[in-house]
Amino acid sequence: MYLWNLAWRKGSLGYIKYVLKSSLMRLPVFGWGFHILEFISVERRWEVDESNMRHMLASFKDPRDPLWLALFPEGTDFTEQKCIRSQKYAAENGLPILNNVLIPKTKGFYACLEDLRASLDAVYDVTIGYKPRCPSLLDNVFGVNPSEVHMHVRRIAVDEIPTSEEEVAAWLMKTFQLKDQLLSNFYVQGHFPHQGTEGDLSTFKCFVHSVAVILLISTCTVFTLCSIWFKIYVSLVCCCLSSATYFNVRPMPLLGFLNIGRSPM
Numbered sequence: 001m002y003l004w005n006l007a008w009r010k011g012s013l014g015y016i017k018y019v020l021k022s023s024l025m026r027l028p029v030f031g032w033g034f035h036i037l038e039f040i041s042v043e044r045r046w047e048v049d050e051s052n053m054r055h056m057l058a059s060f061k062d063p064r065d066p067l068w069l070a071l072f073p074e075g076t077d078f079t080e081q082k083c084i085r086s087q088k089y090a091a092e093n094g095l096p097i098l099n100n101v102l103i104p105k106t107k108g109f110y111a112c113l114e115d116l117r118a119s120l121d122a123v124y125d126v127t128i129g130y131k132p133r134c135p136s137l138l139d140n141v142f143g144v145n146p147s148e149v150h151m152h153v154r155r156i157a158v159d160e161i162p163t164s165e166e167e168v169a170a171w172l173m174k175t176f177q178l179k180d181q182l183l184s185n186f187y188v189q190g191h192f193p194h195q196g197t198e199g200d201l202s203t204f205k206c207f208v209h210s211v212a213v214i215l216l217i218s219t220c221t222v223f224t225l226c227s228i229w230f231k232i233y234v235s236l237v238c239c240c241l242s243s244a245t246y247f248n249v250r251p252m253p254l255l256g257f258l259n260i261g262r263s264p265m
Contacts, residue, residue: 001140002128002149003070009198016068019108025245032241044075046107053108057115071112073104073172078134096173100183104176106169113168117158125154127179129186152182152192
């Protein structure tokens, strides 16, 4: 959710797409939105995910279309229990012991990099530090924690990243070692190196957006309660979106369809 905030501040909210676990895509309403926004769902089993991921990545290759593809190589959120399991796995497999992040999974990252390398200019390594502690889902929902969110963003040109899968895996592991050290320093010093201050979002704009959303929801609710035709429309839309997200059906974009039949000039 904090990456959405970052994208909003940088004027790129409409360009961000996430790679997330498939169970989230089946959530009512939220999952429909994720589906419409072309998020990539994964089962976290590469033999199952590879074909779907590469199919989705193929639609992101046009360099004229701005893209923020948010990928979390750890594959899950950070908790103390998961960290202990990650450290045990690292010790058993001769990998670095990390204290603030989990051992990254490399295949999905490599697939994204391999398929999109020609259309990307850079990979952005985003490290997030929380005060007073890393929040849980419920902390975020109820606004209990965190009191502060710090982001460290490092731009890495695509040309600086290796091309072979083995070298990319080693590079990613090294990157996570740097992230781990960065977070260790953050928890001691209370800030990232060379940290600046981001301005607050415009209260007026946030208020206008909130009012617009409330008015839209209220209008749709009134129409749903008062109009039988709108009830039918809403029911059909819900059935369509539920089926599309459950069976992972993604219709071909109209412009893409038209381009297929277009003869070369």
